[in-house]
Amino acid sequence: MRMCPECRASYEDDVPVCPAHGAALVSLDVSPRDDALEPGVMVGEYRIDHKLGSGTFGDVYAGEHPLIGKKVAVKVLNRRFASDPEAVSRFIAEARAVNKIRHRNIIDIFSFNTLPGGRHYFVMEYVEGQTLAALLEQKHRLPVATALQIAQGVASALDAAHEAGITHRDLKPENVFLAAERDGSHFPKLLDFGIAKLRDDDVAHETGSGVLLGTPLYMSPEQARGKKVDARSDIYSLGVMIHEMLTGAVPFRGDSAMDVALKHDTEPPPALSTVCPDLHPALDAPVLGMLEKRPRNRPASAGEAVATLVAQASELGLVARPPLPSTNAAASELRPTAARSEPSTERMSALDSSSVHQKSSSPRWLVAALGIVILGGMGSILLRARPPRDERFESSASSVMPSASPEPERIPSAAPPLPPPDVTLAPAPPEAPSASAAALTPPPPRPTKPAPAPRPTGKAPSKGPDLQRILGERE
Incomplete structure (x- = not known):
């Protein structure tokens, strides 16, 4: 005789597994x-x-x-x-x-x-708490918000297992432990990977064809037929478990494990709203999608399947609307950073503006200085470019003109100096611009003292005779 280690039921030696639980039978000798x-x-x-x-x-x-x-x-x-x-x-x-x-x-x-x-x-x-099976035994049915909160945690664990190449193959309420939180909520933790299938694992514990491992009430159709299973089998089992949390009953029951397995494989699952009319029909499609007979017709992942159900429930106002990662989550992460960076931005703006002012004011001073230097250089060049006779004439004129009282209103400020061959003394003002320009422009590098020729004779420069003589020669 052999016995089921879970329900302690006895079977003949030719029965390999418990028809009710799918557990491998053991000998009664121990x-x-x-x-x-x-x-x-x-x-x-x-x-x-x-x-x-x-x-x-x-x-x-x-x-x-x-x-x-x-x-x-x-x-x-x-x-x-x-x-x-x-x-x-x-x-x-x-x-x-x-x-x-x-x-x-x-x-x-x-x-x-x-x-x-x-x-x-x-x-x-x-962990302090209880299994989901114990909670369902107490409550029979769970509120939509509670059921979906548990489903989200289980789906997250399944997605992590599937990414690691592991299929649980025995998902049921007994293998979901609910850790008690301080606020009264439940934090689900998946346990009992005893018959989990590790992809590409070197430990040989594959079952033979036709041998059932798992619990028939939560088995996928391919698992009930003894076929190879993958992550999509766990998605089907999760759908059965969600159906039970919301309605208080599993989709299929039978007199034996084989009856239940056959219904999983052939009969369409009942919709949530047909079992419990108080459930909105909009919740039917997401769960029925998880209970598709063919694995390829099920959602791509457990997380995607539960997210679709949560989104539908949020549209009905049954649960809080899930935050969008691209808006709320990003904003919650960026807001503190933006708040901290505002003073830095203000400081950077002040530094930028001061730098602009400094940079803009410096060129103006440079331009002004260069302008003065250029004007001085041009004046000196003009003075140096005149013939020696003009220089002597200018020096004598400059030494004489300060004693006279020039009339500023008659002096054209922009009149250029006449070339030496065209100099005439009929109007006196033409010589005044030269004296004025000489007074305004920086002094030339050469000395402006009177020519040394008159000094040995001791004679003072004469005004009238010299000018008349020059005019006579010009004529």
């Missing part, structure tokens, strides 16, 4: 009581406190580190599976799968070893 660990027993560094529950291949105990008081959960492989290489490989694969995924919505496993009797065990994080 009593389940032989597997129990007594409180106070040390398992590695942790002391066993009490038993928490049982899984497919082992029992789970609450433990505590005797020195630092850290609470843990210890899962120990059942004695009847200790000599089964396939069961041992699956037990190891569960620990490997969890550590390969490493996601906050999956129970963490951080230690692995064997007991003195040869049984394997691993140590997991301890």
